[in-house]
Amino acid sequence: MKRELIPLWIGLCVEGSLCAYSWYWYIRSIIFYRKNGFDFSEAFGFDYFPSFANEPFLATPKAKFVALHFVLAMTSVLTISTVLSLMGIIKACMDCADYGLPM
Numbered sequence: 001m002k003r004e005l006i007p008l009w010i011g012l013c014v015e016g017s018l019c020a021y022s023w024y025w026y027i028r029s030i031i032f033y034r035k036n037g038f039d040f041s042e043a044f045g046f047d048y049f050p051s052f053a054n055e056p057f058l059a060t061p062k063a064k065f066v067a068l069h070f071v072l073a074m075t076s077v078l079t080i081s082t083v084l085s086l087m088g089i090i091k092a093c094m095d096c097a098d099y100g101l102p103m
Helices: 003-035 061-087
Strands: none
């Protein structure tokens, strides 16, 4: 294996696990809210901060459901771009920051 591919493999493991975790909760929430008739008054899923469960600054269930679409899109795009880089279809820019700026 080439040494420059090691960061891409690490990135694939991290991004892929986040993507799979996001898809898992998205599918579970679709099933749950579909059975409830998309009634967003009942919270579903994991709590980010269980000790602050009743605090007003936390997101509502509907806001979490809508934000999950953005999380899914971003993790899916990052995972697909990493896979395409590992396959050699797109070139990963490993030294983009080395422009030789004068000191």
